[in-house]
Amino acid sequence: MTQRDPVCGMDIAPESAAAERKHMGQTFYFCSQSCVEQFDREPHSYVMTSTTTGFNPERSLARIELPVSDLPLVRPALELEKTLNALEGVDQVTVNAGAGLLRLDYDPLKVNIARMAAAVRASGYTVEGVQTRLGIENLRCASCVKFIEDELKSTPGVLTASVNIATQEATVDYLPQSTTLADLKHAIETWGYKPRPAASESPVDKQEEAHALEYSKLMRKFWFAAVISVVVMITAYYQVVPILRDLNMDSLRWLWGMTALFTLPVMFWSGSDFFTGAWAAFKHRSANMNTLIALGTGAAWLYSTFAILFPSVFPEGTSEPFFDVVAVVIALVVLGQALELRAKGQSSSAIKKLLGLQAKTARVIRNGKEIDLPVEEVLVGDVIQVRPGEKVPVDGVIVEGSSAVDESMLTGESLPASKKMGDEVIGATINKTGAFKFRTTKVGKDTALAQIVKMVQDAQNSKAPIARLADTVSGYFVPIVMILAVWTFVLWFVIGPQPQLVYALVTSVTVLIIACPCALGLATPMSLMVGIGKGAENGILIRSGEALQTARNIQIVVLDKTGTITKGKPELTDVVLGDHVVVDEDELLRLSSSVEKVSEHPLAQAILEGAQTRKLELSEVKDFEAIPGHGVSASVDNKRILIGNLKLMNRENIALGSLEERSKSFADDGKTPMFIAVDGNAAGIIAVADTVKEDSSEAIKALQSMGIEVVMITGDNRRTAEAIARKVGITRVLAEVLPEDKANNVHLLQADSTGKSSAGNKKVAMVGDGINDAPALAQADVGLAIGTGTDVAIEASDITLIKGSLKGVVTAIEISRATMTNIYQNLFGAFIYNTLGVPIAMGLLFPFFGILLSPMIAGAAMAFSSVTVVGNANRLRGFKPKFSAK
Secondary structure, three states: OOEEOOOOOOEEOHHHOOEEEEEOOEEEEEOOHHHHHHHHHOHHHHHHHOOOOOOOOOOOOEEEEEEEOOOOOOOOOHHHHHHHHOOOOEEEEEEEOOOOEEEEEEOOOOOOHHHHHHHHHHOOOOEOOEEEEEEEOOOOOHHHHHHHHHHHHOOOOEEEEEEEOOOOEEEEEEOOOOOOHHHHHHHHHOOOOOEEEOHHHOOHHHHHHHHHHHHHHHHHHHHHHHHHHHHHHHHHOHHHOOOHHHOOHHHHHHHHHHHHHHHHHHHHHHOHHHHHHHHHHHHOOOOOHHHHHHHHHHHHHHHHHHHHHOHHHOOOOOOOOOHHHHHHHHHHHHHHHHHHHHHHHHHOHHHHHHHHOOOOEEEEEEOOEEEEEEHHHOOOOOEEEEOOOOEOOOEEEEEEEOEEEEOHHHHOOOOOEEEOOOOEEOOOOEEOOOOEEEEEEEOHHHOHHHHHHHHHHHHHHOOOHHHHHHHHHHHHHHHHHHHHHHHHHHHHHHHOOOOHHHHHHHHHHHHHHHOOHHHHHHHHHHHHHHHHHHHHHOOEEEOOHHHHHHHOOOOEEEEEHHHHHEEEEEEEEEEEEOOOOOOOHHHHHHHHHHHHOOOOOOOHHHHHHHHHHOOOOOOOEEEEEEEOOOEEEEEEOOEEEEEEOHHHHHHOOOOOOOHHHHHHHHHHOOOEEEEEEEOOEEEEEEEEEEEEOOOHHHHHHHHHHOOOEEEEEOOOOHHHHHHHHHHHOOOEEEOOOOHHHHHHHHHHHHHOOOOOOOOOOOOEEEEEOOHHHHHHHHHOOEEEEEOOOOHHHHHHOOEEEOOOOOHHHHHHHHHHHHHHHHHHHHHHHHHHHHHHHHHHHHOOOHHHHOOOOOHHHHHHHHHHHHHHHHHHHHHHHHOOOOOOOO
């Protein structure tokens, strides 16, 4: 069966086709490379007119099946269907919850898959795709970011795409059954850029090698252009050069002809990226930063060449060339790119520090022998020997020996943690004292360090909402500048002084060269890269640029009590003797612990640990009896011991004296008091409580000093909750809240239903650690999970605090505020530069002061405006938190 070439109409057999393309769910065959290239330029126009490729022109709809993992089985997803049907271009939505599929019939000319996937996510569902990162070689043009993003998003099967100019990488989520990596790479290539493996997924030494290679390549281009520039400048200012000033005009024209040839390699080698980028944009009927530089330098070269070849065509005094503009501008812009690249390398130092922590080798025990292997060759299940002073190479569980391990790289805790058999050890931590063997459980990309690095890289490649605004502005910026350049030429040519043509050319070229969308495009991603890296250095993992931006405006921080404000584990707090001393404190605790060692009560472990701390020897227990709702009784060392509440003491007619009042005092402080009677006499009280973390009070005070309201939420009774709140300085308490109601309470705080403010819509952060906190973390504007908590809570959060300290919350907000201030400074500087620079380049100062900006100064200003933005972002590297999260 033959198919028709959609471009030329020739009938061809599929097996003999020169090429094929897949577009909008259809396959097209071509007779020649020429037809393929025409199709690639405007595929939609050929799809609409094709009648023999299986595409129905009367039904211009495509169909896609999106895998959605959490479609409801019981009730219909009406809200999701409504949202999708509201999109222009969506014709029909079919939900198959059993198969986890969402079938969409849509018009690809009106809506793309990325927009539909975004609508699904906005409705609270998860579209399952594969994520990949692609490097983009020599991506330095801010305007191109949006063009490449849009091109990737329009590729069939792409769910979402984000391009980051700071990392020169594209992060793409796509459906592998609908598109391939080759299609994604082709989308990048259509804009004149070469895709490469993502540098962030390479080892540190490879990244640094590639970085150094690119930097040296740019510097070679600069030095070449700089040397030619010196030669060209001498011929341009021949009036002040001995010998040259004595030459006649014919000789000078021959000399200028040679400089025209000298500047060609400057344009097409040193400045090759500008011209290839401009050509790629032209093929897409658009313009970018490369267009401005290529137009400006190209126009100057063509004018100059024409002037020396045909001087009689030009008015007198206007036929001198501007080759110096061509060479010097390209040299300065390339130098700016090289300096910008070097500054970017400093910006990513946080990732390099994290990757540098990884051990290079591991001492693996195989067949009873110790062998040193590269860490990449370690397998799950291997047994590894670690000696004092060595790094733990990967994650695992100790099977022999014990030691103290420095985990400061992970938790920020300066004191080494004790490790014994059965304890978990983390790769990149440092063994201090003892030697041990451990069995590996996670290697390669599954280790805790690798996951942290991936999370930081994902965040650095993400975009804050403010970055999308800057990208949009950059997209419109270049066409506006080109229009202004044309206006400038016309105005100077019509009403300017003599020689009008020279003034018109110089001013229009200056306008093209001085405009810098790159400063706008770099303003946000550079600061985000440094800020997120700074968070990682302080034990704070920020998942996205959006979370970082939102954290700046947090007005209320909601703290879960158990495990967040408190340690989440009951501890022995008090041992109080009765009015009539029956036994001393240690004996009272020893007898109680002896009884509790056979008890299943949740507070028993706290009493036992208290006795172990005091190194008390426990005795055998006889006649143990649990009395439901009251306590326990038993015999220890021939003494009858009762441990329980007031009801038990009253039942046994034991006179408590002042102990009853002391018990109420303990309860008011959030502690659980337990009466102890020995042989029918009140011996004392033991109090147990989930104690407050050492630094919780300090952190809460710091949050309040930042103008943030702190609210405590807990399922505990109000009396206990308010006792804890008093200790840490919290005045607003939400007590007796069921786990399923936590998210609703966060929602009420966001709506500000308390009546404290008429504004409403407050920005609320939730801090928690348990599975029951996950819905509230997701509901909050920013969810912060304690890193010592459950995986579910961490997964639901926007920011993870690796150590379980509330100081991390303060530091996270401080980093957010410092980063956003830095971004606003960058954006302000970029806007001011362009707002003032372009009018001055147009000649605004000439009527008043007779000053006209040189294109060479414009080139220098344009080159160094980007360097200034990157340099300002690097100032964040010196950020010091109020008190370290470590």
